[in-house]
Amino acid sequence: MSVEKQRYLITAALPYANGPIHIGHLAGCHLPADIYARFRRMQGHEVAFICGTDEHGVPITIAARKEHTTPQAVADKYHEIIDKALYQFGISFDNFSRTTSEVHKQTASEFFTNLYDKGLFIEKEEEQFYDAEQNMFLADRYIMGTCPKCGNERAYGDQCEKCGSTLNPRDLINPRSTISDKPLVLKKTKHWYIPLNEYEPWLKEWILEGHKKDWKTNVYGQCKSWIDAGLQPRAVTRDLNWGVPVPLPDAEGKVLYVWFDAPIGYISATKELTPDWKKFWCDEKTHLVHFLGKDNIVFHCIIFPTMLKMHGDFILPENVPANEFLNLEGDKISTSRNWAVWLHEYLLEFPEQQDVLRYVLAANAPETKDNDFTWKDFQDRTNSELVAILGNFFNRTIVLTQKFCGSKVPKRHPELETEKEKNLWLELDQIRVKIEEAMSQYRLREALSEVMNAARLGNKYLTELEPWKKAKGDVYVGETDFEQLQNKYLVENCLHNCVQLSANLAILMYPFMPFTAKKILLHFNIDKRANELLKWEHLGRTDLLKIGYTIHNPVLLFRKIEDEEIAKQLEKLQVSKAAMQAAQVATPSIAPIKAEISFDQFSQLDRRIGTITAAQKVAKADKLLQLTVDIGLEQRTIVSGIALHYTAEEVIGKQVTVLCNLAPRKMKGIESQGMILMADDANGKPQFISANKLVSNGQAIS
């Protein structure tokens, strides 16, 4: 049953080194990748399983600033935590590298230079915000200003964290630098772009025609959507001092954009692994597979392959089995809200139980849609599947062997075997085939459920043969010597098969639960031969364990998860939820007092009381309401971004404050003649500002 030897290059998305790693990463990316890599290795294929931390980019520099340290120190800290956590969960990377390594810097530089020398980039000069005091261009995140929507003085260039608006730096009122706190100026800067649009025809052919059948529907659909919408040139460089420097003479203060250098990290990590790395990256026969979450589909299916294609020396991914997201107890996992199960914490709270989490996450992996992780489900799956079915079968086998066969692998008596034994091994073989098929289609949940079915097979076999009825301790049941001997042989047959099945189970489960697989082999006293035994080709063999071999005394493979443990975890989550809410109430993000203005400037603002007389939703815009406001003198049309919080009906008749002399602005084709003033309540919902008592419309506010 030997398979032709192939070569696999398997990557798992690089975790970003600005925080620890949680069950969402594991379930959606690193665990599936590990299962797949282990499976291919067991089949005898040559595998390079590659990962590392992504350590460049603006968020790490922000984190460094917050913690009063350097970006490198932040990266070092989280690289260590992530590396350790993944290693302890048995994620079997051949190399877990980082994008700040020397090899990577060199590889990424060379990659850029290669494309540059071929003249494949577009060069563009653009105006961007510049901090004159620090002599640097600023990334969106470094720019702060007044949010045009909610008035939050501390909105960032890409987003206002108070109202959640997505922003462009140019949208901000009074943009200033978060570094020097000085106002910013616009200055020209040069950048290099990948003309993704030029590769559209090729992408259409390669993905839309070439991978219609073998890529997952969610991946294919996402790609099609992007390609059909039309691709735009994409900047590969930016003005920043943290990253891989652009290897050009006139590129001082410029680095490669993090999305450009990160996937090249897969190549660098392979280089670090072996001098013979080209056989993985440059040989058409190698199968390149990227594992990742759905947020990364576009990079791995469109942008990175285009880069590889432009370069020309490298192979393209054969498949990109992206997973959806894992939720936690019904809510989105969030690092900043501390709504997560952190791997390093799990390891402390459930020591030696990595396989339990691996099992639960693999069995409930978000393969086709977002899934929910609940502690109740964790408990149920552990207790009723791992403990009751798999662990129980193994335990029954060992206990019975100890009782009736002196803890030694019993002899086999083929002449007394029946259809039962034949079917047992036949069904195991069918399971083997099902797992192979499921794995090759990246249906890991299905494969894992077949592993469990194999254990069910064992339980059923034991129940049907009932060896405990044929023997009491050392004494075999029977009226005559012949009957006793026959019962002895039947018991030995039964347990021989159970013991051999257990060894086969170790092989089957190894990709999913490597620790338990080895634990089983340890019981069988063959830890030294473990790696030799854990090969896919051995599946179905009934002589994996030698007759007469001593088996260790029973030890449980899994233990039950008690209600209290689950309650404790739920409580912990409640605490973090409460802490988040408390933090929000206690310190609502109150903007600092703005710079002083003169009375003159103040009196320039024309603020009046008005009443909303009509309202309707703006077509083709989720957040916009078109309001008609009576400001005494006239009816004004004002477009306001409050549709997520208010319906048109409930807003009519409200008395509000209007800023009347703000320059008009068109939105979705409607001219907005002013601004409704609002303040957020504790829940972040904007509230209208009005007088205690009704005031006549048009009354000025002074």
Next chain:
RNA sequence: GGUGGGGUAGCUCAGUUGGUUAGAGCAUCGGAUUCAUAACCCGAAGGUCGGCAGUUCAAAUCUGCUCCCCACUACCA
């Protein structure tokens, strides 16, 4: 608003090119059993397949409209 993915039993999910009575695991209930971590094994119950309309001898499956969830994206003065 646009695009993509999803909506099937209490829960987590399968359902191949439309074809008998829509499947599995868990949970529930009943039976059998006692080697085993009250576990295993056998069986039952449980579904207008998000909704409406259409095509067809026949629709979970194909078409149109519509509602809900997720992601990307637009709108935010």
